[in-house]
Amino acid sequence: MSTAAPHATGQDHLWSVDEHLEDILATVRPLEPIELNLLDAQGCVLVDDITVPVSLPPFDNSSMDGYAVRVADVAGASEEFPAVLDVIGDVAAGQAGLLQVGPGQAARIMTGAPLPPGAEAVVPVEWTDGGLGEGPVAGMRARSLAPEAADGQVRVYRPCAARAHVRAKGSDVQAGDRALDAGTILGPPQIALLAAIGRGTVRVRPRPRVVVMSTGSELVQPDEELAGGQIYDSNSFALTAAARDAGAIAYRVGAVADDAETLRTAIEDQLVRADLMVTTGGVSVGAYDVVKEALAHVADEDEPGSGVEFRKLAMQPGKPQGFGSIGPDHTPLLALPGNPVSSYVSFELFVRPAIRTLMGLTDVHRPTTRATLTADKPLTSPKGRRQFLRGRYADGTVTPVGGAGSHLVAALARADALIVVPEDAESVAPGTDVEVVLLG
Amino acid sequence: MSTAAPHATGQDHLWSVDEHLEDILATVRPLEPIELNLLDAQGCVLVDDITVPVSLPPFDNSSMDGYAVRVADVAGASEEFPAVLDVIGDVAAGQAGLLQVGPGQAARIMTGAPLPPGAEAVVPVEWTDGGLGEGPVAGMRARSLAPEAADGQVRVYRPCAARAHVRAKGSDVQAGDRALDAGTILGPPQIALLAAIGRGTVRVRPRPRVVVMSTGSELVQPDEELAGGQIYDSNSFALTAAARDAGAIAYRVGAVADDAETLRTAIEDQLVRADLMVTTGGVSVGAYDVVKEALAHVADEDEPGSGVEFRKLAMQPGKPQGFGSIGPDHTPLLALPGNPVSSYVSFELFVRPAIRTLMGLTDVHRPTTRATLTADKPLTSPKGRRQFLRGRYADGTVTPVGGAGSHLVAALARADALIVVPEDAESVAPGTDVEVVLLG
Structure with missing residues (x-):
């Protein structure tokens, strides 16, 4: 796995959403196949063509x-x-x-x-x-x-x-017929067929194991008491759920404190169970952004091809992002910003496709559609940045919920779509036809 | 739970698909709520309105x-x-x-x-x-x-x-605001909000535990050797996968032999972990249809309101069906026919809505749409029975795959939709607008 960026790099380059995504998808490779029991392979992608060994029915x-x-x-x-x-x-x-x-x-x-x-x-x-x-x-x-x-x-x-x-014998399938093609996703009917032809196990790409780690000394676990300046950790919960939703086996590691050495140890401890690491927080321009501090130079000590690069994206929310690989197995790592809405939007745009690529799926993105914007006033958006506003989609129209603030979790919880405002738009009038990402 | 049928009953009554479904949905009740850790509640339905205890952000x-x-x-x-x-x-x-x-x-x-x-x-x-x-x-x-x-x-x-x-303090949500309404399905963004307001646990209707049991002395587990007259058990695999897909925690019990006492013991043993029992096979008019034999009279010995009724449905495939409840907790039981396609179609039409009702969901059915039939020749269908043919749906058209035979598992594995031919139609010409159930 290489993180050599195909584009102009460095701290000063402002990456487009598409460039960042392209770099991730060019780097992340499907997991090696393993033989799984049929029911453990549910939702996984078949690696081999499957041939029928014995006709069905086997007898009149x-x-x-x-x-x-x-x-x-x-x-x-x-x-x-x-x-x-x-x-x-x-x-x-x-x-x-x-x-x-x-x-x-x-x-x-x-x-x-x-x-x-x-x-x-x-x-x-x-x-x-x-x-x-x-x-x-x-x-x-x-x-x-x-x-x-x-x-x-x-x-x-x-x-x-x-x-x-x-x-008649063989009236369902004949011995030697192709039962299923490589690349098939195994749902209940495909599992039915595999069982019917006597396959108890099957070679598939496994579900990726994704470790989700939130960072921030201000974070407190739910059900505990908040002291001054503290807030509850929500990112580790939201992204663990989102990783499962994308098909992963997800492990939550909540709230590592803002200390580079602590963080680095915590990440290294988790690598043993990670096919993909996701962190939140600590990637911006502050003096306590320890994810950046801990990971920006790991390549020096690791094998060639390893390393995490921190970037600014022409995107709102989600401007600061880190991507690369870490550890002896070059485990891919996405370092997302810490604001709850930023991290969730970044997950949907970048982590979900990475998880689905690891699974060997070819359809890795959320579906998009066009919709007519319903709003009281024009949406405003910073020039040169692609904005993803939260919205509700219904019957060809989309209505914004909440504002652009990346701390607005309550509005996020009422949204079922992202409204995409392109880089060159600074204002979008009600009635405009807009692109919408359906969060499903 | 009562299985008193609201319609004319008995062996001779031919039930419509809608009557049978209505009886199931009138009988099955949402599971009692339990308090679950936030991530264990993913995909579950919230039972209470949730009020924000402390403003977000809690401070400027x-x-x-x-x-x-x-x-x-x-x-x-x-x-x-x-x-x-x-x-x-x-x-x-x-x-x-x-x-x-x-x-x-x-x-x-x-x-x-x-x-x-x-x-x-x-x-x-x-x-x-x-x-x-x-x-x-x-x-x-x-x-x-x-x-x-x-x-x-x-x-x-x-x-x-x-x-x-x-x-500003409270610019996301204010203390006392409604965070989420009862009935909300908890996806990642809703889990984000609950964590953000400090909720580590939440009261939801749990995922139902569904035991899937196939019956039939002819059934052999995959990877074993077939002797004369034997076939592989596929139903227990397919329906366990389908139950999970519907949201359940599913347990597979493969291939109980055609002996009424054995079967009855096997079912009773499983009741301890079942919120819903699903059996396949043994429900038709044969002399070895032991599910019928074992369950048709359980009400006699059980408490009032218990009992399984065996019916003929005006449906193809899936004519013979059993439904009722069993055991001290009146656990609902659906006894499906044994042909692989019959059992799968029956699952989609009857078991999936039952599982989703147990979860407290209101949207319990697969989505349906209209599509133009694409076929070489007219479809034929027995008069008076609602037929569900397997098909592939794309862009407003649907094409049948395989024939009407209820043993055609290979065709089922290529289908993504059911084509509905109504009771009064004996023939459907290519180009006709038909109802389609999308299997998703």
Whole structure:
């Protein structure tokens, strides 16, 4: 993994949102595949094409509860002139090879049971007297209650064609067919198919393990007492939830104090369980911005290609950002700003695509759409910066909630979309067609 | 919980899809709320209105890294004629009450740090010389590298208005405001707000625990050898995945043999961890349909209101269905047919809404839309039954995949929608506008 930036770099370069994202996506690589149990692979991306090893169904079987018969024996049967057949026994699902149906004979057969040799079709039980001699029945009596019904005679009231109510071997898939293509995301129906062809495990890209760490000496954990100058840590909770939402296995590390050595140790301790590190806070231009202090020079001591670069982005909120890799495995690290709205917006724009890239997904971004801006007054935006305002989207319109302030968490909690104000716009009038990121 | 059916009942009544669903939704009740840690409540529904206990921010604080000043001291400041102020020390985030800014003084202040008494505004560090005496700077040097910068003098090159770069106490939310309404689903932004107001736990309806049990003596677990007449168990995998997808905590119990007593014991053993039981197979009219046999009469021995009713639905696939409750807690149970496609479609139509009702969600159904049927030939459908064919939806059109057979798992794995053919239609021509259930 390399963090060599493809663009002009350094403290002075103002990165565009697209340049920063491009650098992240050019650097982060899908995780190495591992073999997982089927249910552990839910939501993961298949790495190999999967070929069907054995045809489905593996044998001709009945699609109904009824009687396996020879077609000639029921030709012309009617309620008035039923065909009367000798019942030679039951074929239940899971049984095979026990019975052979000869002329004038029928085997009572259950849905899914193999069609016995000699039989050519299945007559549904509702077309028979079920062996009771009292006209058409609605179903069979339970074997445990009426064992005698597996013998005796059955009256069949309707003829049937060859192969009627028989599911042919291989009619679902044939051995050698492609079951699923590499790249398929495994949802319930794909898991159904893999199980059906006998696959108990499957090679996929695993869910990335994401460690979320908030930093700041002012942060207190919820349910504790606030002293003067303190606030509650919300970023570590919000981004852990957001990382899970993106598909990751997320670990929360709350509120590391603003001390570079403490922070560096904390990050190094977490690397063992991290495929991706996310920090919040400490990336701006202040004298206590210890994430920057702790990580800006890690490349010096690490292997080539490692290092975290701190940047200014032409973006609001979320101007200061850090990105790079750290530790012996070059674990990618995104250092997000500490204001709650800044960190959340940065997560959606940069971390979510990184997580989904690690999973091997190709569709890594939130969906976007166009909407008509509904507002009392024009939106204002700083020139040269792409602004992401919080909004509510409905039926082709979007309405801003709260203001531009990056501390407005309550408004964020009412939003379901981001309104994108491009770099060259300083004002957007109500009624304008705007780009909207749907937060889903 | 009562299973008293609001409609004509009994073996002979053919239930419509809507009647069966209505009965389920009238019977299943949201789970009792419990207090969960914030991150354990992700995706759950809030039970109480949440009121803000303390204003956010809890104190006036700086939105920038810079200097806290008195407005009069920087009035008229310019690069040519900077205001020169005595720096009395640092205010970092998390500190409070240490400094008082008097006339001619400034405190170096970090983003999020409380505005010290006496100060009226914050000047961003970029508008100053950062104490270095060499013109405007891009940022502060780290405290650990340059501790002397917290003292000495600072040159300020621009004036600023009162309250500039100050986030007022309560400007996000005020104590006593409604933070979130009962019924809110807790996603990352809502979790952010709860943490920000100090809530470490929250009362929600928990995720339901769903036990998925497949039945059938023909079923073999994936990765084992198939003998004659056997197939692999796929339902328990598919429906466990689907239950998780719907929001449940799902437990898979694979392949109980077709013996009523064994099955009954297996179900009773699982009740301790089940808020909802789902079985597949054994509900039709065959002599080995042991789910029906084991559960059809449980009400006799249980408390009043308990019991499972087996029904025929005017539906394809998925005609035979069981629904009711079982055990001392009247745990709801849905007994689905055993064909893989039947069980999956039944899950989507009936179990998913039940799970989401247990969670306290109001939007319990898959989204539906209208689409134009794209097909080579008309679709045929049995009169009087609502048919759900598998299809692929794209851009307002839907194309069937595979046929109507309820054993066609491979086609199911390529589908992303169900095409609904109404009860009164026996044929649907290409180009017809049809209802589509989006499987998402």
